[in-house]
Amino acid sequence: MADPAIPLWEVFIRSRSGLAHRHVGSVHAADVTMALQNARDVYTRRGEGLSIWVVPSNAITASDPADKDMMFEPTGSKIYRHPTFYDVPDEVGHM
Template sequence: MSKKEWPLYEVFIRSKSGLSHRHAGSIHAADDQMALDHARDTYTRRSEGVSIWVVRSSQIVASDPAETAAFFEPAEDKIYRHPTFYEIPEGVENL
């Protein structure tokens, strides 16, 4: 019997309120609702999350590895763009 693979989805989990969603991994599912269920069952079994996003992998527009030089290198010698000249106030976490 030929087996047709379900589409791939990328899973993003927010571990607690106030933080942003982070990429957790990917799962296969036949539709969006199933993708959400599978993400929940695969990635939040140990209370890892308070919110889940899933998105079809095919819908993600990614940068081209071949263009890494043009894309990212111009930023490397511009250290003045980094906020390293500020002192972080006490009590600020997750910055």
């Protein structure tokens, strides 16, 4: 599809409801200005966003899938880390 010489960018969008930017996908673009435009044209067609970040895909350091057991397995037995052992008063609302 796209020329492999055109760099890939990861796209993050902050929705209207605020909160943090979320990863929504990626676009090809020759430079950062075009990456922002492409992200706008591909990922905000239905009023999804109020802010866009684009990051060069090759700037992301990812965990190795082979390290899955070492990285994530140990937390499976630490149920006391979940905030489920006390009652949240109704007045607090959504946390």
